[in-house]
Amino acid sequence: MSLTSAAEKQVAVAAVRRACVLASSVFNKLVKNETLTKDDKSPVTVADYSAQAVINTVLSRTFPDDPIVGEEDAADLRLESASTLRSRIVELANEALTADLRAGEQPTWGLGPDSAQTVEELLSTIDRGNYAGGRSGRMWALDPIDGTKGFLRGEQYAVCLALIINSRVELGVIGCPNLPVSASDPSGPRGCIFVAVRGQGAHQLPLDDPFSSTPTPISIPTFTQETLNLLESVEKAHAKLSFNEKVASNLGITRPPTRMDSQAKYCSLARGDGGVYLRMPTGVGYKEKIWDHAPGSLLVEEAGGVVSDSRGEPLDFGLGRTLGENFGVIAAGKHVHSKVLDAVKRVKEEEETSQ
Ligand SMILES: Nc1ncnc2c1ncn2[C@@H]1O[C@H](COP(=O)(O)OS(=O)(=O)O)[C@@H](OP(=O)(O)O)[C@H]1O
Ligand SMILES: [Mg+2]
Ligand SMILES: [Mg+2]
Numbered sequence: 437m438s439l440t441s442a443a444e445k446q447v448a449v450a451a452v453r454r455a456c457v458l459a460s461s462v463f464n465k466l467v468k469n470e471t472l473t474k475d476d477k478s479p480v481t482v483a484d485y486s487a488q489a490v491i492n493t494v495l496s497r498t499f500p501d502d503p504i505v506g507e508e509d510a511a512d513l514r515l516e517s518a519s520t521l522r523s524r525i526v527e528l529a530n531e532a533l534t535a536d537l538r539a540g541e542q543p544t545w546g547l548g549p550d551s552a553q554t555v556e557e558l559l560s561t562i563d564r565g566n567y568a569g570g571r572s573g574r575m576w577a578l579d580p581i582d583g584t585k586g587f588l589r590g591e592q593y594a595v596c597l598a599l600i601i602n603s604r605v606e607l608g609v610i611g612c613p614n615l616p617v618s619a620s621d622p623s624g625p626r627g628c629i630f631v632a633v634r635g636q637g638a639h640q641l642p643l644d645d646p647f648s649s650t651p652t653p654i655s656i657p658t659f660t661q662e663t664l665n666l667l668e669s670v671e672k673a674h675a676k677l678s679f680n681e682k683v684a685s686n687l688g689i690t691r692p693p694t695r696m697d698s699q700a701k702y703c704s705l706a707r708g709d710g711g712v713y714l715r716m717p718t719g720v721g722y723k724e725k726i727w728d729h730a731p732g733s734l735l736v737e738e739a740g741g742v743v744s745d746s747r748g749e750p751l752d753f754g755l756g757r758t759l760g761e762n763f764g765v766i767a768a769g770k771h772v773h774s775k776v777l778d779a780v781k782r783v784k785e786e787e788e789t790s791q
């Protein structure tokens with residue numbers, strides 16, 4: 437089934453924008469006790485929880501039958517000890533839901549002055565993200581703050597939302613509050629929304645006015661040996677950066693890699709700021725989550741690129757909340773992708789024979 441209605445796109449853009457406004461406003465006011473450490477030792481902040489509450493509220497009001505695969509859940513917030521955190525999340529989520537940002541939004545989306553929710557409503561709305569995913573049907577994949585560590589450092593992070601139908605990503609929306617509007621002017625204005633609809637291309641919009649602005653089409657340019665470079669994770673625990681270095685040298689790449697948190701990497705690739713997004717598993721058995729790749733992979737495909745794992749197989753969004761056994765991710769323009777795939781295979785072989 438292809439996406440024929442523009443309603444999903446408009447709703448997703450509105451929801452992502454509200455969450456981005458929330459996240460950037462909260463950044464300067466974050467205090468120490470507003471961050472928790474999850475069981476997997478990764479951080480989660482009041483911004484992650486309240487952004488998930490806001491986006492799930494919008495989706496629940498507009499597409500009440502659609503399940504949501506969201507990164508966060510409210511279990512830790514229900515604890516007695518979390519009362520301060522809970523109140524702050526309720527305050528932030530309601531501020532974002534009731535803010536007067538109406539331009540382009542429909543009255544039926546339930547946003548604006550009368551749309552505040554109670555604590556219990558907000559906690560159960562966060563928990564609407566508990567869907568297990570799977571092969572068939574419609575579902576949304578949500579990463580309310582992707583690159584939480586980048587968010588905490590004041591660097592790149594992204595609010596990421598995708599609509600998946602029968603295991604195929606049909607719509608992807610990514611908000612990047614800290615990403616320069618143009619990579620050629622890194623100290624210029626910041627704040628972009630990227631939108632991809634399957635079969636309709638990839639576009640960039642300004643975060644502060646996504647509805648009245650004309651979307652800018654984006655596509656992956658042709659790279660030369662001199663201009664090609666890698667886009668990679670900042671966190672060493674998230675990807676095997678030593679492997680990337682070998683691939684770069686195997687390909688004769690001379691430009692240094694660009695390190696950036698979050699799916700801003702997919703966005704940068706889609707508009708040509710970097711040539712290859714390479715993410716190889718670190719070997720600790722971590723499974724990639726669908727919300728970390730769904731919108732970004734469609735954006736890159738719609739910008740003329742190819743996204744696969746390190747065997748050249750497509751990413752499978754129908755396996756549940758994760759992408760299954762981790763074979764990494766290679767995303768690049770069509771012609772570059774096959775070269776990177778070959779180089780990855782060569783480096784893997786080299787590593788195997790030297791062991
Ligand atoms: N061990 C391990 N291996 C691979 N990936 C992991 C791992 N742990 C976490 N994550 C996920 O990485 C998401 C952010 O990673 P990025 O590479 O995009 O950014 S970063 O530069 O590493 O911060 C990050 O997303 P957020 O949790 O939304 O910030 C995680 O989903
Ligand atoms: Mg996280
Ligand atoms: Mg993430």
Ligand SMILES: [Mg+2]
Nearest residue numbers: 507579581582
């Ligand atoms: Mg996240």
